[in-house]
Amino acid sequence: MSNPHTFHTDHLLQASDPLMPRKSDEDLFRESTMTFGEHLEEFRSCLFKALLWLVAGFLAGLVVARPVVHFIQGPIEGALTEHYKNAAIEKLKQMEEKGLPLPGTAEQLAGLVAQPNNLLPEEVFLDPSELLGQSRQLYGDLVQSRTEAIELLQKADPLLRRKQLPAGDPKSKLTREERDQASQAVRLLEPADAEIEGSKRGFTQEDLDRIVETIKAGKDLPKDELARIVEATKTQETRFREDLARARKATELFDSTRPPQRGPREELERDDLARIFLWKPIESDPRIQTRALGAPEAFAIYIKASLLVGVLIASPGIFYHIWYFVAAGLYHHERRFVYTFGPFSLALFFAGGALVFFFVFQIVLRFLFTFNAWLGIGIEPRITEWLGFVLILPLGFGIAFQLPLVMLFLERIGIFNVEAYLSKWRIAVLVIWVVAMLLTPPDPGSMILMGIPLMVLYFGGILLCRYMPRRKSPYDEPED
Secondary structure, eight states: OOOTTOOOSHHHHHHHOTTSOOOSSOOTTTTOOOOHHHHHHHHHHHHHHHHHHHHHHHHHHHHHHHHHHHHHTHHHHHHHHHHHHHHHHHHHHHHHHTTOOOSSOHHHHHHHHSTTTOEEEEEEEEOHHHHHHHHHHHHHHHHHHHHHHHHHHHHHHHHHHHTTSOTTOGGGOOOHHHHHHHHHHHHTSOOOOHHHHTOTTOOOHHHHHHHHHHHHTTOOOOHHHHHHHHHHHHHHHHHHHHHHHHHHHHHHHHHHHOOOOOOTTOOOOGGGSEEEEEEEEGGGOGGGSOBOSSHHHHHHHHHHHHHHHHHHHHHHHHHHHHHHHHHTTSOHHHHHHHHHHHHHHHHHHHHHHHHIIIIIHHHHHHHHHHHHHHHTOOOOOBHHHHHHHHHHHHHHHHHHTTHHHHHHHHHHTTSOOHHHHHHTHHHHHHHHHHHHHHHSOSSHHHHHHHHHHHHHHHHHHHHHHHHSOOOOOTTOOOOO
């Protein structure tokens, strides 16, 4: 890379003529002359190393891409949640104004929609006769199941009591059929956690399974455990009898209140149906979730998110190798400019991106969804379109936020000065709004949210040009 035989005549001329002015900065390339091929080889090496960093970052991104995709969906899911909440509250108010029956006032129901309840109402219509018929059928099945269970417990009670007899008593032995009846009765017992109930008389599910297997095998159980089983079966029988009594009363009520059947020519109208509201958690509403229209789309999003995360993770290594190649061709004072303004530029870029993600997205989406509600158009956001929106808008804001540095650069090279910036501020504002229009989606909300910060940054750039001291050029000759 370095050529020690490179010969420079400037130093000989300065040594022979002491009156010749010396440069304030030495030539840093006097011992690092490279051929064009050597430059290409160095560039290829740096580019290859940067690519290795990118591949390593991509592999790391494959691990964390899933939570990143969920994080990216946060703004649009939040905006959709607020949109459907507002739509539900507005619909309840309209129904109240029309005098339609509601389970409460619109204000009371709005409390269910708002936090922390986060419930959405769904209006459905039911045929009362169908509802009563289905309920009658359910309670009729309950009457039958409870009757069969009580009969089984009654048959098993003497069998379990026979197991309590002494082992030598022939009555303590049960036939296979009797053992099956006794084990089925034990299976009807409800398992209970003895620690939670504060009593050791309950049976856990593991205890019941063990007891059933022991009875089926014809083996003996401890006498105290058998006594607890007999007591538990009697308690369970009492509960089933209570359930049976309530179920029979319910079936009698349904039979007495069943509406008359409609004739074959009688039409069913909307007024004949009962309006009820079903409340469901808003997080389970499929409308607030982004959608993929094709099978490969979700996989493509996963790869894109992995690549995005990989670039962010590998960016220090990538920038290091790029800077290693570029810095070799810069003077010391030129590197100092990069060290000074590089972090400033990066901070402005991330400030623009953060402004978009944590503030602009919500306002822009709320504005756009307002038009959907006004026009009566449903919203089905695609994850691919949203990911592109997420990438483009922060990138545009980040680039636009470099305005103060661009102004400082133009002022330092002599194209503009502070007086020109101040005198032409009206034209600058017009240009800012044109740029904001080009770098944002076609909605006035995002354009305004970019234009106003850029106007602030424009006057901030003027202050930067005025109060940031100039450095003396390293090529200026010393004064006599």
